[in-house]
Amino acid sequence: MFVPLLLSAAVAAAVPTVIERDSSPVSVAKDAPDTAGAAILRPFVSFSIELAFFPDYAGNLSKPNRFSNQLLDNLGDLQGVKPYLRVGGNTQDFALYDPALKTSVNGTIVPAVSMDYPYILYIGPSFFESYLTLPGSKFSHGFNMAKNTTAAKNSLLATVPLACKALKDGKLMHWEFGNEPDLYSTTTPYPVRPAGWSEQDYVNNWLSGTEMIRRKLAQSCPEMASDEMFKFLAPSFAGIGNSLDPVKTWEDGLDSDKDIALNSMHNYMGGANQPGVTLQKTLMNHTKIVEVVAQHANLSRVLSEKGLTKDIPYILGEMNSLYNEGKPGLSNSFGAALWGVDFNLYCASQSIRRTHMHQGTDYRYASWQPVQTSKTTIGTKAPYYGNVMVAAMMRGEADSSVQVVNLPMPSETDGAYAAYVDGKLARIAVINMQEFNYSTAAESRPSAKYTFQLPDVSARSLSLQRLMANGSDAITGISWDGWSYNYNLKAGAPVRLDNVTIGETVSVGSKGEVELELPLSSGAILNFL
Ligand SMILES: *[C@@H]1O[C@H](CO)[C@@H](O)[C@H](O)[C@H]1NC(C)=O
Ligand SMILES: *[C@@H]1O[C@H](CO)[C@@H](O)[C@H](O)[C@H]1NC(C)=O
Ligand SMILES: *[C@@H]1O[C@H](CO)[C@@H](O)[C@H](O)[C@H]1NC(C)=O
Ligand SMILES: *[C@@H]1O[C@H](CO)[C@@H](O)[C@H](O)[C@H]1NC(C)=O
Ligand SMILES: *[C@@H]1O[C@H](CO)[C@@H](O)[C@H](O)[C@H]1NC(C)=O
Ligand SMILES: *[C@@H]1O[C@H](CO)[C@@H](O)[C@H](O)[C@H]1NC(C)=O
Ligand SMILES: *[C@@H]1O[C@H](CO)[C@@H](O)[C@H](O)[C@H]1NC(C)=O
Ligand SMILES: *[C@@H]1O[C@H](CO)[C@@H](O)[C@H](O)[C@H]1NC(C)=O
Numbered sequence: 001m002f003v004p005l006l007l008s009a010a011v012a013a014a015v016p017t018v019i020e021r022d023s024s025p026v027s028v029a030k031d032a033p034d035t036a037g038a039a040i041l042r043p044f045v046s047f048s049i050e051l052a053f054f055p056d057y058a059g060n061l062s063k064p065n066r067f068s069n070q071l072l073d074n075l076g077d078l079q080g081v082k083p084y085l086r087v088g089g090n091t092q093d094f095a096l097y098d099p100a101l102k103t104s105v106n107g108t109i110v111p112a113v114s115m116d117y118p119y120i121l122y123i124g125p126s127f128f129e130s131y132l133t134l135p136g137s138k139f140s141h142g143f144n145m146a147k148n149t150t151a152a153k154n155s156l157l158a159t160v161p162l163a164c165k166a167l168k169d170g171k172l173m174h175w176e177f178g179n180e181p182d183l184y185s186t187t188t189p190y191p192v193r194p195a196g197w198s199e200q201d202y203v204n205n206w207l208s209g210t211e212m213i214r215r216k217l218a219q220s221c222p223e224m225a226s227d228e229m230f231k232f233l234a235p236s237f238a239g240i241g242n243s244l245d246p247v248k249t250w251e252d253g254l255d256s257d258k259d260i261a262l263n264s265m266h267n268y269m270g271g272a273n274q275p276g277v278t279l280q281k282t283l284m285n286h287t288k289i290v291e292v293v294a295q296h297a298n299l300s301r302v303l304s305e306k307g308l309t310k311d312i313p314y315i316l317g318e319m320n321s322l323y324n325e326g327k328p329g330l331s332n333s334f335g336a337a338l339w340g341v342d343f344n345l346y347c348a349s350q351s352i353r354r355t356h357m358h359q360g361t362d363y364r365y366a367s368w369q370p371v372q373t374s375k376t377t378i379g380t381k382a383p384y385y386g387n388v389m390v391a392a393m394m395r396g397e398a399d400s401s402v403q404v405v406n407l408p409m410p411s412e413t414d415g416a417y418a419a420y421v422d423g424k425l426a427r428i429a430v431i432n433m434q435e436f437n438y439s440t441a442a443e444s445r446p447s448a449k450y451t452f453q454l455p456d457v458s459a460r461s462l463s464l465q466r467l468m469a470n471g472s473d474a475i476t477g478i479s480w481d482g483w484s485y486n487y488n489l490k491a492g493a494p495v496r497l498d499n500v501t502i503g504e505t506v507s508v509g510s511k512g513e514v515e516l517e518l519p520l521s522s523g524a525i526l527n528f529l
Helices: 009-014 051-058 066-079 125-132 150-169 200-221 246-251 280-285 287-304 336-349 382-393
Strands: 018-020 046-051 086-088 095-099 105-108 118-124 141-142 170-177 232-237 261-270 314-323 355-361 402-406 414-423 424-432 447-451 461-470 503-508 513-519 522-527
Touching: 046 051, 046 314, 046 382, 051 086, 051 105, 051 125, 066 382, 086 170, 086 314, 095 150, 095 246, 141 150, 141 287, 150 200, 170 200, 170 261, 200 232, 200 246, 232 246, 232 314, 261 280, 261 287, 280 287, 280 314, 280 336, 287 314, 287 336, 287 414, 314 336, 336 355, 336 382, 336 402, 336 414, 336 424, 336 461, 336 522, 382 424, 382 461, 382 522, 414 447, 424 447, 424 513, 461 513, 503 513, 513 522
Parallel strands: 018 447, 046 086, 046 355, 086 141, 095 118, 141 170, 170 232, 232 261, 261 314, 314 355
Antiparallel strands: 105 118, 402 414, 414 424, 424 522, 447 513, 461 503, 461 522
16 A cells, blocks of 8 residues: 655745655556557547537638637647547437528527527528538538437438538548437436337337438438448447446347447536536546446447447547536636546547547537637637647557557556557656645645656657646646647647746666656656657
8 A cells, every 4th residue: 555755844845845656666568568458540539519519619611710620730730630520419419400591500598408508409501511611620410310200300301411512522420310319218308209218219210210311312422322431420328327228229230230330429427517526536536537437448348249349449429527518617627638638548548449529619628619709718728738638649640550558556646658659659648636726725836756667768868748737726827848729829829838848858767767747737748759
């Protein structure tokens, strides 16, 4: 049992406290070990955009959202491939098509459902222009499954030609039909399927709907109706343990048409309004992250063992910190960015091969606010910097294999990972998640010391890049390797700050040992290649 050693307070007054993490260094293998996750899909860092807000994020042809495009390009430059965008979410299952609508969306809030997104929602022809404004990204378009009237069916069929024309020529990732159907019969206040709606009912509904979409595609964009092109992400369940069991769903024939490319599930750490949710306990907590991701890793393993998802990668098609669009002070803080780094890297280490962090206008957990509103200032938000560090960890050529290994740490507030590119050690990431509230702290900021035992690397020193802010409660003043991506500096383009240390190196000891110190509530990457 290891007990953190705090140096005396007298020393702390002059020199910041250093917390020794463990006396025994953590060994890192030179070649990707068996414990490594499967190679990530490129891109790994991806987003899910709430359908009603997609025009805010992407803009339209006469006014493309260049800020969003810049932020996506930054991540593309770091990880090698621009993020993919899944366009969907709750509002995907509310949207009806209005061919006469002059605007891209016409949404009406119904307070009994949510104050954060419209329950009554129409999309017009110009909605589909938003797929043309972010060059290099690929998209999934989410069709409405929940609305089940003749009008809804006609509306779905009317949007197929618009969606396929917008997404042809390489912009389509895959299609999606229905969001979180495992909540359809239980959602309040308006369930969209009867109680007892079963896995088999869902599968039958999904198959008949997707077959209908394919017939329509064969007329409007025949090249996209081929076996190779006609693929879905599914089942897009909210989670494991709701009214539909994912294993039974696959057993009941979800993939009987062999058109599922990605096994997509959703994840949140908890709810914004759930009692007892705190930054330290719910987000900045490696033990909790391991516990949550283990359910997905287990499901993925069970499905593979049963031969139900052969060659179908497991992804999180929608995820973020806290459902109900995040909690102010938590989900928009630097602490949530650190959670995002640990969560996403841990997913990669467990063979969850891509993650789409969910976004919406005015959402508390958003990585960026794409437009100015009366509630939220346009800008790059703290969680984006977590996306940046994950992208930096995943760097590689588009055709390279990147694998991530979780390096076990003794404290539940630490995460550490090694990244292997084409099987060779490339980087180590360390995340310190011990909460340091700079706005209430009386003392100077302590650091934690980490020691790694490296294989015989020839380098005598390694470069270090830091994810930094004043503390876990910071919502501004955040940097990655001295770069700011703030809107008010250069509209999201990287700007090197002059008040942050950069160009640090860490020396490698004669026996291959390296030591690094991280201020509490910060992250770093050590680079080998
Ligand atoms: C394009 O976006 C601009 C800015 O949001 C908006 O004023 C305009 O109406 C949009 N055009 C269409 C066709 O929706
Ligand atoms: C927008 O939707 C609301 C609610 O259905 C409707 O009353 C209104 O007429 C619609 N506006 C337009 C411009 O279609
Ligand atoms: C509508 O829902 C019922 C079950 O409530 C299902 O049997 C049917 O296939 C659905 N139709 C469409 C077009 O989704
Ligand atoms: C971290 O999460 C674990 C598992 O949920 C929990 O037992 C533990 O109390 C949490 N730690 C803190 C500091 O809240
Ligand atoms: C793993 O998943 C299977 C199938 O859903 C379930 O029966 C089992 O309880 C799960 N095991 C763990 C440890 O979660
Ligand atoms: C940090 O701030 C949060 C929220 O205000 C508080 O709950 C927590 O106790 C604080 N932590 C420390 C170490 O002061
Ligand atoms: C961070 O701390 C520095 C030094 O105390 C201070 O000048 C700066 O304003 C702080 N930044 C924020 C965003 O609070
Ligand atoms: C560094 O400068 C940026 C941009 O002016 C500011 O937001 C941030 O708070 C500063 N950070 C520190 C640690 O002083």
